[in-house]
Amino acid sequence: MTSETADPLDTAVIAPAADPGFLQRYGASIEYILIPGAALAAALITFGGFVALFGKSPLDLYWYMYYGAFGTWFSWQNTLTRAAPLILTALCTALPAQLGMVIIGGEGALLIGALAATSAALALQSMPPLVVQLAMVVAGMAGGGLSIMLAGGLRHYRGVNETISSLLLVYIALAILNHLVEGAMRDPASLNKPSTREIGAANMIGSIPGTDVHWGLVFGLVAALAAYVLIYHTTFGFAARVAGGNIRAAKIVGLSVGQLILTICFLAGSCAGLAGMVEVAAVQGRTNANLAVGYGFTGILVAFLARQNPLAIIPVAILLGGIGASGGLLQRRLGLPDASVLVLQGIIFVFVLASDALYGRIGFLKGKS
Amino acid sequence: MADGSIGLWTVPLAVLGGAIRVSTPFLFVSLGECITERSGRINLGLEGTLVMGAMSAYGISYLSGSPWLGVLAAGLTGALFGALHAGICSLPRVNDIAVGIALMLFGTGLAFYLGKPLIEPTAARLPAIDFGWWSDIPQLRAALRINVLFLIGVALAPLLFWAFRTTRWGLLIRTAGESADAARAMGHSVLLIRLRATMAGGFLAGIGGSFLSLFYPGSWNEGLSSGQGITAVALVIFARWDPMLCLWASLAFGGAAALGPALQSVGVTSGYHLFNAAPYILTLLIMIITCSPKRTLSGAPAELSITR
Numbered sequence: 001m002t003s004e005t006a007d008p009l010d011t012a013v014i015a016p017a018a019d020p021g022f023l024q025r026y027g028a029s030i031e032y033i034l035i036p037g038a039a040l041a042a043a044l045i046t047f048g049g050f051v052a053l054f055g056k057s058p059l060d061l062y063w064y065m066y067y068g069a070f071g072t073w074f075s076w077q078n079t080l081t082r083a084a085p086l087i088l089t090a091l092c093t094a095l096p097a098q099l100g101m102v103i104i105g106g107e108g109a110l111l112i113g114a115l116a117a118t119s120a121a122l123a124l125q126s127m128p129p130l131v132v133q134l135a136m137v138v139a140g141m142a143g144g145g146l147s148i149m150l151a152g153g154l155r156h157y158r159g160v161n162e163t164i165s166s167l168l169l170v171y172i173a174l175a176i177l178n179h180l181v182e183g184a185m186r187d188p189a190s191l192n193k194p195s196t197r198e199i200g201a202a203n204m205i206g207s208i209p210g211t212d213v214h215w216g217l218v219f220g221l222v223a224a225l226a227a228y229v230l231i232y233h234t235t236f237g238f239a240a241r242v243a244g245g246n247i248r249a250a251k252i253v254g255l256s257v258g259q260l261i262l263t264i265c266f267l268a269g270s271c272a273g274l275a276g277m278v279e280v281a282a283v284q285g286r287t288n289a290n291l292a293v294g295y296g297f298t299g300i301l302v303a304f305l306a307r308q309n310p311l312a313i314i315p316v317a318i319l320l321g322g323i324g325a326s327g328g329l330l331q332r333r334l335g336l337p338d339a340s341v342l343v344l345q346g347i348i349f350v351f352v353l354a355s356d357a358l359y360g361r362i363g364f365l366k367g368k369s
Numbered sequence: 370m371a372d373g374s375i376g377l378w379t380v381p382l383a384v385l386g387g388a389i390r391v392s393t394p395f396l397f398v399s400l401g402e403c404i405t406e407r408s409g410r411i412n413l414g415l416e417g418t419l420v421m422g423a424m425s426a427y428g429i430s431y432l433s434g435s436p437w438l439g440v441l442a443a444g445l446t447g448a449l450f451g452a453l454h455a456g457i458c459s460l461p462r463v464n465d466i467a468v469g470i471a472l473m474l475f476g477t478g479l480a481f482y483l484g485k486p487l488i489e490p491t492a493a494r495l496p497a498i499d500f501g502w503w504s505d506i507p508q509l510r511a512a513l514r515i516n517v518l519f520l521i522g523v524a525l526a527p528l529l530f531w532a533f534r535t536t537r538w539g540l541l542i543r544t545a546g547e548s549a550d551a552a553r554a555m556g557h558s559v560l561l562i563r564l565r566a567t568m569a570g571g572f573l574a575g576i577g578g579s580f581l582s583l584f585y586p587g588s589w590n591e592g593l594s595s596g597q598g599i600t601a602v603a604l605v606i607f608a609r610w611d612p613m614l615c616l617w618a619s620l621a622f623g624g625a626a627a628l629g630p631a632l633q634s635v636g637v638t639s640g641y642h643l644f645n646a647a648p649y650i651l652t653l654l655i656m657i658i659t660c661s662p663k664r665t666l667s668g669a670p671a672e673l674s675i676t677r
Contacts, residue, residue, distance in 0.1 A: 104465055159662035160653075161412065163466055164603045168649045171596045175646030183639065297474060304467060339481035345476025350457065353468050357460035 031359055032312075034304055039355035040319075043348040050343065056253055056334050057184070068329035069308045069322025075313025080213045081283075082323030083314075085110070087220030089276035090306065090313045091227050092148060098231055099261060100244040102119035105151055105166025106272040107166035107296025108173035109144035115177055115275025116143030118287040119185070121199035123278075136277050144273015145266040147173065152265030156258045174292055183350040194345045195288035205281045216278030220317070224273050230267075240264055272296060294342075298324070301349050320345070374550025379508055380631050381451075382418060383391070387627015388620050390585045394594075396418065396619040397523040397577030398601035400529060405451070406605055407533065408566035409672030411605035412457060413469025415574040416598030417476020418450045424487065427589040431492035432465035439492070442580045447575020448568040450476060455567040459560040465674060473598070487589045495584045516584045520578065525573075526543040530611035542566050546670030563644025574598065591635055596649060603629075603652045605661045609668035625651050 021028075048058030069079050092106035119142035124132050147169055152161040180186075180196075187197040206213045231237035243250035243257050250257055280292055301319055306312035327341040389437035398415050405412045412418075422443035430439030453566040454472055458465045498520075501513030544552045545562040552559050581597075582589045604622060628642030660666065 004661050081599060102464075102470075104470055112481040154653075157662060158657050159660040160656045161603075161606070161660075163470075164599065164606075166601065166657065167599050168596070168653050171649045172653070173449070174595075175642045175649075179640065286614045299469060302472070304471075327673060337482050337485040339478055339485065342474065342478025344478075346471065346478045349471035350453075350468075350475055353463055353471050354457050354460055356463050359462070 007143075011180075012175055014169070031362065032307060032309075034350060034362070036307070037356050037359050040305070040348060041352040043229040043344070046351070047344045047347050048293035051334070051336065051340070053243055054336075056336065059134055060334060061330070061336075064329050064333050064360065065326045066322065068326025074327055075322075077212045078325040079318060079322040080211075080279050081321075082324045083317040084214065085275040085279060085295040086299055086302050086321055087224050088216075088271045088278070088315035089243075089296045090302035091223055091299075091310060092144075092268045092272035092296070093300045094308040094313060095227060095231070095246075095264050096148075096152065096302075096308065097303065098237070098240045098244050099184075099256035099264055099363045100247070101155065101261070101265075103148060103151060103166045103265070103268060104163055104300050105148055105296070106275075106299045107146045107168045107270075107292065107294065108166070110172035110276040111173040111177050111271035111291060112295050113140035113144035113276030114145045114287050114291050115276075116140050116168065116273065117197050117277035117280050118199060122185075122197055126198065128201045132199075133205060133281065135192070136203070136233050137274065140273045140280075141270035142273070142276030144276060145268075145270035148269025149262055149266040149274070156261045168297065177287065177292075178289060185287070187286070190288070193288055193290070195264045195268055195286045197235075198286045199280065201285075204285060205278070207282075214253040214278070216275075216282050216283035219274055219278055221314065223274065224310045227267075231310060236239045236260075236263075272299070275299075298345060301345055301352075305348065305352050308309070327348055374465075374548045379635050381643055382506075382508045382512050383631030384624045384627050384632060385516075387631060388624035389512065389515055390623065391626045392596050392623025393516065393522055393580045393584075394521045394526045394577040394617040395518070395604060395622045396526070396616060397580070398574045398598055399608065399615040399619055400522065400525055400578070400604050400612055401447075401573030402544065402572070403529065403570075403608070405563075405567045405612055406569035406668055406673055407546045407610055408542045408563045409549060409562050409568060409670050410455070410456050410465050411602070411673060412416030412451065412468065412472075412567055412570055413466055413602060414450065414454055414472030414476060415469075415601065415602055416478075416594065416596065417473040417569070418447045418571050418574040419476075419578040419581070419598040420480040420594050421450060421476045422447050422575030423582035423593050424484040424578075424589060425575070427487050427492050429482070430494075430583055431487065431490050434493050436493045436495045436583050439583055440495070442574055443575040443579035444572045445575070447571035447573070447578070449571070450575070451568040451571025452564065454571070455560075455564040458566070458567075481591050484589055484591075491588075492583065492664045494587055495580070497584070516580065518580050518584065520573075522619075526612045526616040535614070543670070546672050549669040551670055574601075577601075588603050600648050603656060606666070607655045609666065611668065612669060622648050622651065 013061050048061055051061050052058050068075050070076060089106035089110060092109055093103055096103040097214040117136040120139035124135055151162045151169060154165050155162040181196045185196045186194050207214050217283050240260050243255055243260050247257060258315040276297060280287055284290060298320055302313055302317050306316040323344060324341055327338060330336045330340055331338055400418060402412060402415055425446040426439035426443035429442035430436045450472060454468055457463055458467050497514040497516050500515050501510035504510055533543060533614060545559050549559045569629055581593050604607055604618045605615060608618045625647040628647050629641055632644055633641055
């Protein structure tokens with residue numbers, strides 16, 4: 001070794017195949033893939049150990065998880081169908097995160113969006129399907145958007161912590177949903193499971209041709225791409241990131257922080273509201289308590305695992321959609337409780353957060369400095 | 370009004386009984402969170418701790434036949450979760466709010482997983498003391514059947530108030546919460562103080578959970594806690610990190626939470642779900658009224674990330 005001290009050139013000695021410029025340039029990007037990937041692997045190993053405690057074989061577990069998530073075309077379709085709402089609810093956490101806000105109310109915005117979309121469809125029964133569907137999208141997005149905008153507004157104008165208020169709004173949204181579904185909006189024919197009336201088969205948004213995956217996936221992909229462009233390639237997104245980095249600096253340069261917060265929160269909530277609309281118009285056909293299956297909470301995990309990057313949300317949502325899709329198989333073949341998916345998600349979340357400590361500390365990735 | 374019936378008086382009586390009964394988990398979680406937040410860290414994961422506590426208390430009580438062993442197990446589980454939270458938070462650049470969310474999801478998931486076989490069997494419950502023996506009104510007697518845990522919680526509030534003000538431990542916790550640098554300069558490990566404070570907070574939250582499964586509602590199922598933990602965390606904020614105010618706020622919350630079932634018992638069934646959401650709406654309203662964007666809240670520990 002000829003270089004005198006530990007300078008960046010050392011990396012070339014350790015990894016001779018890569019030229020030092022490559023690591024210098026992409027070291028940080030590699031970290032963003034390597035560290036969450038390692039956290040995910042550690043979580044899977046821990047979960048394997050956990051099920052081994054209950055006498056199940058971890059290798060069977062991994063095989064069934066893979067098979068149930070990505071093993072067949074059928075499981076791929078199941079995975080993608082679950083990924084669609086996850087992309088949208090993850091955006092509900094990832095967009096406010098650009099402003100440094102932690103919003104965890106995606107589940108509530110999803111429920112409000114579903115209620116609003118269903119109401120719009122029921123009010124416009126006589127209209128052509130395209131008009132009804134458009135109205136459902138608008139209503140769902142507006143409903144979800146307003147609920148998160150409320151949390152953002154309370155934060156900005158009243159100093160109320162947005163994490164707690166958005167979570168409280170989830171419980172309030174659930175109460176409103178149950179109240180309406182069992183009262184004013186109840187379909188008298190729904191006896192065991194109180195529900196609203198159906199929106200009608202003609203108004204359902206259907207599947208992507210050649211698949212059983214509904215159009216909600218396309219909604220999700222478009223929303224994620226749009227969010228990415230908005231955050232990284234527009235002045236508005238730049239302003240949001242400035243405000244997220246240093247709110248005082250943002251105020252000094254004359255950014256209207258309040259407007260930024262309200263707009264971003266509305267957009268975030270409208271994504272989750274759209275997820276609710278999709279679940280109604282593509283899966284359930286009506287609103288009832290079945291909608292509260294936790295897509296909003298899994299979305300928080302997706303956003304954190306994707307490091308709040310709208311593009312990274314897409315593969316992560318597919319991955320977690322896959323874990324969700326394999327839950328049924330784990331239950332049938334291995335006899336694991338349905339909550340095992342929740343346990344795995346919790347373990348992943350814990351490892352991903354703990355892995356935050358590793359950034360900038362992995363020797364061979366230290367490109368510069 | 371017919372003889373023997375107390376008519377609409379049922380509602381305030383049921384609310385009083387509810388305030389005593391329903392407030393206990395709020396009280397324990399908020400006192401626990403009070404200790405944790407005073408040390409300068411927020412643990413949003415107490416919702417998960419509460420559910421884990423409820424599950425482990427029920428399980429241990431079922432296996433051992435002793436509800437008090439169950440309470441102890443719940444406390445220890447809670448302390449373990451507190452240690453996990455504190456352990457992850459002591460890593461550099463890890464956000465305590467995010468860890469709390471993670472543990473909230475992990476705790477509820479794990480409790481549902483481990484608690485699956487516990488939904489069917491019946492475990493030994495905690496006993497209640499009958500303080501209403503002097504009265505002939507059955508509703509009043511029902512309202513005054515008080516659990517020992519509630520009394521412990523009520524005693525704990527002034528004890529903590531005193532401990533924060535006058536004991537060495539109280540001072541250490543407050544120092545870590547007000548200025549980590551000062552605590553460090555005095556030669557104390559801030560991480561260690563926060564670890565202990567978070568474990569103590571988890572211990573109390575776990576006990577709060579044991580009350581849910583062993584006394585009221587008194588069974589284990591997956592819908593046992595719906596946000597009591599997180600409401601209690603919010604409650605600490607407007608109780609201004611004061612244990613005595615936590616006590617009064619918990620009682621008010623218990624009353625609000627009992628409003629729905631109380632009205633249902635006299636035949637007011639419309640809006641049942643909305644009345645059940647009363648504690649959340651109340652929390653939100655009180656936070657809106659008491660918070661302000663211009664100043665940090667009086668009494669807030671300076672190191673606390675949530676009020677900065």
